[in-house]
Each structure stands twice: as structure tokens, then as C-alpha cells.
Amino acid sequence: MGYTLNFAAVWRSFDLLLEGLALSLALAVVAILIGCAIGLATAFLLMSKSGLYRRPARLYVTIIRNTPILVLILFAYFALPQLGVRLDKFESFVLTLAIYSGAYLAEVFRAGLSSVPAGLREAGLAIGLREAQIRGAIILPLMIRNVLPSLGSTFISLFKDTSLAAAIAIPELTFEARKINVESFRVIETWIVTSLLYVATCSVLAALIRVAERRMAVPK
Amino acid sequence: MAENLLEITGLHKQYGAVEVLKGVDCAMRPGEVISIIGSSGSGKTTMLRCINMLEDFQGGSIRIDGEAIGYRLDGDIRRRKKESEIARQRAMTGMVFQQFNLFPHMTAASNVMLGLVKVKKFAREEARAIAEKWLDRVGLRERADHYPGQLSGGQQQRVAIARAIAMNPKLMLFDEVTSALDPELVSEVLQVIKGLASDGMSMLLVTHEMRFAYEVSSRVIFMNQGRIGEEGDPREMFNRPRTERLAEFLRTSTFAK
Amino acid sequence: MDIPAFLDQLVIARLSILKGLGMTVSISFLAICVGTMLGIGVGLALTYGGRPLRWIVRAYTDFIRGTPVLVLVLASYYVLGTIGVDLGPFEAGVLALAVFCSSHVGEIVRGALQSIAIGQTEAAKAIGLTFPQTFFHVLGPQALRQILPAWVNTAAEMVKASTLLSIIGVSELLLRTQELISRTFLSLEFYCFAGFLYFVVNYGIERFGRYVERKTAIPS
Numbered sequence: 001m002g003y004t005l006n007f008a009a010v011w012r013s014f015d016l017l018l019e020g021l022a023l024s025l026a027l028a029v030v031a032i033l034i035g036c037a038i039g040l041a042t043a044f045l046l047m048s049k050s051g052l053y054r055r056p057a058r059l060y061v062t063i064i065r066n067t068p069i070l071v072l073i074l075f076a077y078f079a080l081p082q083l084g085v086r087l088d089k090f091e092s093f094v095l096t097l098a099i100y101s102g103a104y105l106a107e108v109f110r111a112g113l114s115s116v117p118a119g120l121r122e123a124g125l126a127i128g129l130r131e132a133q134i135r136g137a138i139i140l141p142l143m144i145r146n147v148l149p150s151l152g153s154t155f156i157s158l159f160k161d162t163s164l165a166a167a168i169a170i171p172e173l174t175f176e177a178r179k180i181n182v183e184s185f186r187v188i189e190t191w192i193v194t195s196l197l198y199v200a201t202c203s204v205l206a207a208l209i210r211v212a213e214r215r216m217a218v219p220k
Numbered sequence: 221m222a223e224n225l226l227e228i229t230g231l232h233k234q235y236g237a238v239e240v241l242k243g244v245d246c247a248m249r250p251g252e253v254i255s256i257i258g259s260s261g262s263g264k265t266t267m268l269r270c271i272n273m274l275e276d277f278q279g280g281s282i283r284i285d286g287e288a289i290g291y292r293l294d295g296d297i298r299r300r301k302k303e304s305e306i307a308r309q310r311a312m313t314g315m316v317f318q319q320f321n322l323f324p325h326m327t328a329a330s331n332v333m334l335g336l337v338k339v340k341k342f343a344r345e346e347a348r349a350i351a352e353k354w355l356d357r358v359g360l361r362e363r364a365d366h367y368p369g370q371l372s373g374g375q376q377q378r379v380a381i382a383r384a385i386a387m388n389p390k391l392m393l394f395d396e397v398t399s400a401l402d403p404e405l406v407s408e409v410l411q412v413i414k415g416l417a418s419d420g421m422s423m424l425l426v427t428h429e430m431r432f433a434y435e436v437s438s439r440v441i442f443m444n445q446g447r448i449g450e451e452g453d454p455r456e457m458f459n460r461p462r463t464e465r466l467a468e469f470l471r472t473s474t475f476a477k
Numbered sequence: 478m479d480i481p482a483f484l485d486q487l488v489i490a491r492l493s494i495l496k497g498l499g500m501t502v503s504i505s506f507l508a509i510c511v512g513t514m515l516g517i518g519v520g521l522a523l524t525y526g527g528r529p530l531r532w533i534v535r536a537y538t539d540f541i542r543g544t545p546v547l548v549l550v551l552a553s554y555y556v557l558g559t560i561g562v563d564l565g566p567f568e569a570g571v572l573a574l575a576v577f578c579s580s581h582v583g584e585i586v587r588g589a590l591q592s593i594a595i596g597q598t599e600a601a602k603a604i605g606l607t608f609p610q611t612f613f614h615v616l617g618p619q620a621l622r623q624i625l626p627a628w629v630n631t632a633a634e635m636v637k638a639s640t641l642l643s644i645i646g647v648s649e650l651l652l653r654t655q656e657l658i659s660r661t662f663l664s665l666e667f668y669c670f671a672g673f674l675y676f677v678v679n680y681g682i683e684r685f686g687r688y689v690e691r692k693t694a695i696p697s
Contacts, residue, residue, distance in 0.1 A: 063676060066633070066675070066676045066679035066680050066683070067637075067672045067675055067676055067679075068636075068637035068638075068639075068640040068651070068672075068675050069637065070640040070641060070643070070651065071640060071651060071668065071671055071672045071675060072672070074651075074655070074668060075668040075669075075672065078658070078664045078668070079664040079665040079668040079669070080665075082664055082665040083665065160543075160544075160545040160546075161545065162545075163545035163546075163547045163548055164545075164641075166547065166644075167547075167644060174545065174548055174551070177548070177551075178551060181551075181555055185559075187555045187556050187558075187559040188556055188559065188560070190555075191548070191551070191552035191555065191556060194548060194552075195540065195543075195544045195548060195552065198543055198544050198545060198548060199539070199540055199543030199544060200543075202543040203543065272602075272603055273602075274599055274602060274603070303607065303608065304607055307602070307605050307606065307607045308605060310602055310603060310604070310605045311604065311605030313603075314603070314604075315599075315600075315603040317596060317599065317600060317603075319594075319596050321594070321596035321597060321599060321600035322600070323597065323600070323601075323614075323615055323619075324619065324695055325618045325619055325622070325695050334604065334606070334614060334615075335604035335605060335606065338606060338610050338614065339604060339606060339610075367695055367696050367697065369695060369696065369697030370696060370697060380600075383600075383604065384603070384604070
């Protein structure tokens with residue numbers, strides 16, 4: 001075979017990989033924040049009694065969930081300009097990711113909201129709180145505890161999906177890895193290291209989420 | 221003197237560091253109905269489950285009709301028998317579980333037929349006939365093609381009894397079979413078991429139903445902390461317990477004469 | 478949106494699009510089949526294997542699941558050529574997708590098998606069934622019913638993941654769409670059309686899955 005492992009080329013460019021990783025994380029964080037807003041709003045729409053609100057929301061969720069994310073990314077960057085919407089690479093990618101995650105988060109939030117007992121809202125009304133106060137002080141905190149696990153795993157998925165930014169030449173981790181791969185020919189080493197970086201980051205994120213879950217848990 | 225159907229000698233079992241059975245001896249003749257009573261943790265269910273090797277045991281021996289169950293002596297070394305051998309031995313006994321454990325994806329008749337076809341190698345038509353006969357015996361002929369999810373708890377347990385007894389076992393093992401049932405469904409199951417007893421079926425029952433044990437058993441065994449505390453005729457034991465532990469147990473259990 | 482021009486170009490390019498769709502179906506089908514077979518092995522190993530086997534398989538699935546699919550595809554494409562395995566982009570891509578699929582299917586199979594109450598195995602033992610008989614007649618049928626919905630989900634994910642092979646030059650639907658767009662400049666129209674085709678395929682899979690679920694449901 002004649003291929004001896006030599007990680008030197010990868011170590012030399014390791015800082016580039018780390019920068020790429022940082023960008024991946026940043027993209028994921030911004031996307032999830034926007035995605036949560038979209039998802040929460042969609043969840044409320046999905047739970048509305050009026051079909052006028054429910055149907056568009058369901059349509060949005062169904063379309064996004066059944067379309068490949070790469071198609072959405074390319075559409076946002078290459079096709080939207082035809083409609084006059086001109087976004088730079090970063091904006092279009094983050095927006096796409098946010099809209100993509102929003103469709104999945106809508107379901108997560110809807111389940112979370114449903115799991116908060118209806119009686120709590122009535123108890124809040126009975127002591128004289130207004131709807132908005134009840135939502136903010138009672139329902140939302142409980143819902144956050146319920147959705148934390150699903151929210152966490154959605155975020156980890158989103159972080160892995162940032163690799164697709166490489167398709168439109170955003171310099172995140174996968175893009176940098178491919179550059180190193182092509183320039184150094186140290187193929188196995190590059191991809192082992194890149195893979196490990198993703199796996200390690202996912203493990204750390206998962207651990208952080210477990211810590212957050214335990215912190216927020218209602219004492220039993 | 222009839223050959224003993226079941227012989228348990230010096231049965232020892234531990235879970236990790238905890239000794240659950242500390243040397244149990246028991247002999248049973250064909251046609252006997254023995255109830256095993258005792259508090260939780262006394263080892264009664266474990267002993268039952270050793271008989272059909274659902275639990276393994278570290279010391280002592282169990283023989284059914286003279287055949288050693290589960291382990292053989294290879295000179296000085298005690299070895300576990302082959303799995304296919306153990307499976308064959310399990311078919312000598314029938315067990316009915318507290319949680320019924322019917323196969324939910326099969327009808328009542330199919331539940332009963334599975335062992336007949338796969339283990340006893342009956343043809344499907346014969347197996348179906350046997351299944352229908354036993355389902356009829358437990359009063360569920362019309363429910364033969366229903367699924368467990370469509371049956372009540374008492375009905376499911378009766379199907380479970382039919383499933384076990386259709387295999388023509390030498391010995392029937394009942395593990396607290398009414399504990400998971402709603403009170404009004406208990407009697408239909410006890411009726412079936414009474415009927416089987418009067419037909420001469422050899423049975424070992426682990427039970428909390430003291431009245432039932434009193435009425436049906438030819439012998440009662442009281443287990444206490446992994447050993448047999450007392451055994452004997454139910455009338456003797458319940459009315460004149462010889463040990464303080466049994467007396468205390470009877471006081472705290474729901475037993476009305 | 479220029480509908481007349483779009484329809485014109487669509488008719489002209491119909492053969493190419495059909496070939497692309499066919500390629501997408503081949504990729505997905507192969508990846509799902511191979512991935513499912515591997516995944517069943519993974520699931521069985523995780524459920525019934527001895528501790529060393531479980532440890533190895535667990536490490537495999539954790540590594541695969543922590544890595545983005547695109548990284549798996551790129552790694553497969555670059556690495557296999559280097560170590561002398563002469564596979565084209567199609568084979569390399571399908572292999573990567575199959576491996577990805579196997580980690581998901583393995584987890585699904587493991588979850589389903591472990592969720593079957595232990596009483597089922599005990600009841601089967603009590604009537605004298607051997608382990609193969611127990612697995613084939615009692616555990617398998619119950620696990621299968623639980624695996625089905627999640628597996629259908631995974632199959633849909635594979636169809637969406639097939640788009641990633643466009644990045645390594647496989648002429649599936651997305652790549653052909655991009656080529657078409659570079660010729661006709663009708664990016665909005667053709668990205669929408671491609672998205673629509675993917676949506677139809679995935680939605681079809683979803684409906685088929687629900688149909689099979691209904692047909693195999695246990696009456697209660």
C-alpha cells in the first residue's frame with residue numbers, strides 16, 4: 001500500500017480547522033436562535049383553533065421537512081436573487097438553516113406546550129393574571145424544561161448541518177478540511193482529524209445539555 | 221410408593237453477593253397440589269423459576285421424574301446443559317406468569333398452538349384442535365381468534381393457562397397468577413385452576429390467595445428468608461402454626477377462615 | 478417567474494431530468510438496502526452481543542453519528558481512492574450513505590428489541606422454544622412493528638442525503654438541475670421544480686409507510 005500516516009500537514013493547518021470549527025458553531029448558534037423564534041411562532045399557529053393560522057403553518061412544516069436541505073441552501077443563495085432578494089453567503093445560509101430548523105422545532109415546541117397541563121392556565125386566571133403574564137411566568141418556563149432534551153439534539157443536528165455551508169464556499173470546518181485534503185494529499189489524516197473534531201464537539205455539546213437539564217430539573 | 225415427580229435437594233442460589241435460596245429441599249408426588257406462601261423476598265418465586273431454568277442456581281439439584289434439570293456432573297465439575305437440552309426440559313413443565321405474557325401479535329389460538337407446532341412438532345390442524353379443546357376447557361372457545369389486546373385480564377390469564385397446559389406438562393407452575401388482576405376477575409381464574417387440580421394435574425403455586433391455598437392445596441410450604449420455614453397440611457398450618465414467623469405472616473395476611 | 482420558458486426548457490431537458498431522478502432513486506435504494514442489512518447486524522450486536530463486541534459497535538455508531546453526512550461522503554470519496562480501492566464517486570457515495578444509514582437503523586433495531594418486555598422471552602422459554610425460535614416467532618414480529626415508522630423516516634432521510642453526492646460529481650437530480658440552470662439561467666424555476674420532485678418522493682414514502690403501519694397493526 002505504501003501509505004504511512006503523517007499528521008504533520010494536518011497539525012500545521014490545525015488552527016485553520018479550529019477557525020472553521022468556530023465558524024460552524026457560530027453559524028449554528030445564530031441559526032438556532034432565529035429558528036427558535038420561528039419554531040415557537042409556528043407552534044402557536046399549529047395549535048390555533050382557526051384553520052386560517054393552522055393551515056399555512058402545517059404547509060410550511062410539511063414542505064421544509066420533505067425537502068433536502070442542500071436544495072434549500074442552493075435555492076436561497078442562487079435562486080432568491082431572481083426575486084430581488086440578494087443575500088450574501090453567510091446571511092443566506094444562516095437564514096436557510098433557521099427556516100429549516102424552525103420547521104422541526106415547531107413540532108418540538110408544540111409537543112412541549114401540549115405537555116403543560118391546561119389546569120395551570122386556569123389557576124393563573126383564577127388568581128387574576130393576564131394571558132400574557134401566564135404565558136411568560138408559568139407556561140414558558142415549564143415548557144422550556146420539557147423541550148430541553150429535544151432542543152439540544154436539534155441543535156447538535158444543526159451543528160452537523162453547518163458542514164453543508166461548504167457547498168457555497170463558506171470557510172467552516174468541512175470547507176477547510178477539503179482544502180487541506182486537496183492541497184496536502186494527506187487524505188486519511190485530514191478526514192480522521194476532521195471527523196474527530198465533529199464527534200468531540202458533539203460529545204461536549206451533549207454533555208453541556210445534560211448539565212443544563214439537571215440544573216433546570218424540578219426537584220422530585 | 222410412587223416415584224417422586226419433583227425432587228429438590230439443597231437448592232442454593234445467589235444474585236451477586238446476596239443469597240436468595242439457602243438450601244431448599246422439597247419432594248413432590250404426582251397429583252399433588254402444593255401452595256408456596258411467604259413474604260416478598262422470601263425466595264418463593266425464585267425457587268419456582270429455578271425449576272424451569274428461568275433462573276440458574278449455583279448449588280443443589282432439581283429432578284423431574286428422575287431427570288436432572290439444567291446441570292450435569294462431568295466427573296467433579298458441575299456443567300450447565302446445552303441450551304437445546306434445557307429448552308426440551310422446559311417443555312416438561314408449564315408456567316403461568318403474573319403478567320400473563322401472552323404474545324400480543326398472535327391470536328389466542330395461535331398463542332396456544334405455537335409451542336405445539338414448534339416444540340412438539342404437531343401438524344397445524346392437530347395443533348389447532350388441541351388448542352381449541354383447551355381454550356374450551358378454560359371457557360374461551362369463542363375467543364379463539366381474538367387478540368390479547370381484545371381480551372380482559374382474566375381472559376388473558378385463562379388463555380395463558382391453556383397455553384401452558386396444552387403442552388401436556390408433567391408439572392404446572394403458577395407464579396402469583398392472580399396478583400395483577402382486578403378483584404372481580406380473580407375468581408374466574410381460580411375456578412379454572414381448581415378444575416385442573418380436581419382433574420389430577422400436579423401443581424406448584426406461588427400465591428397470596430390464602431383462602432385459595434387453604435381450599436385447594438394438599439400441602440402448603442411457607443418460605444422465609446430463602447429457606448423453608450414450615451410445611452404441611454393447610455388446615456394444620458393455618459390453624460395451628462408452629463413457628464412464630466408463620467403466625468406473624470398469617471396475622472398480617474388477608475386470611476379469613 | 479418565467480413559466481413559458483421554464484416549461485419549454487423542461488420538455489427539452491426531460492430525459493436528463495429523468496436520468497437524474499433515476500440516479501437519485503438508485504442511490505437511495507442501494508444505500509437503504511445495504512444500510513438496513515448492516516444496521517440490523519449492528520442492532521443485533523448491540524442487543525445480544527458480548528461486552529467487547531458491544532463496545533466496538535457502540536464506538537462505530539457513536540463515531541458515525543457524530544460526523545456530518547457530508548464529511549462521510551467526502552472522506553469516502555477521497556480516502557478510498559488513496560488506499561487503492563478503485564471506486565468511482567457513485568460507489569464511494571453510496572457506501573458513505575449506507576454506513577450512515579446503518580448507524581441509524583442499528584439504533585432503531587436496538588431500541589425496539591430492548592423495549593420488548595422480558596416476560597415475552599420468559600413465556601417463550603417456558604413453552605420450550607429455543608432462542609432462534611423465540612427471536613423468529615415472538616421477538617422479531619413485535620420489534621418489526623415498532624421499527625417500521627422510524628425506518629420509513631430513515632429511508633426518507635436517505636433520499637434527502639442523496640443530494641450530497643452532487644458535491645462529488647455524481648449525476649443525480651440535483652447536479653443535473655444545477656447543470657440545467659447554468660445553461661438556462663432559470664434558477665428559481667428549476668430549483669423549485671427539483672424541490673417539488675424531492676418533496677413528492679418523500680411524501681410518497683411517508684404515505685406508504687403509514688399505509689403499511691395500518692395494515693400490520695395488531696387489533697386491540
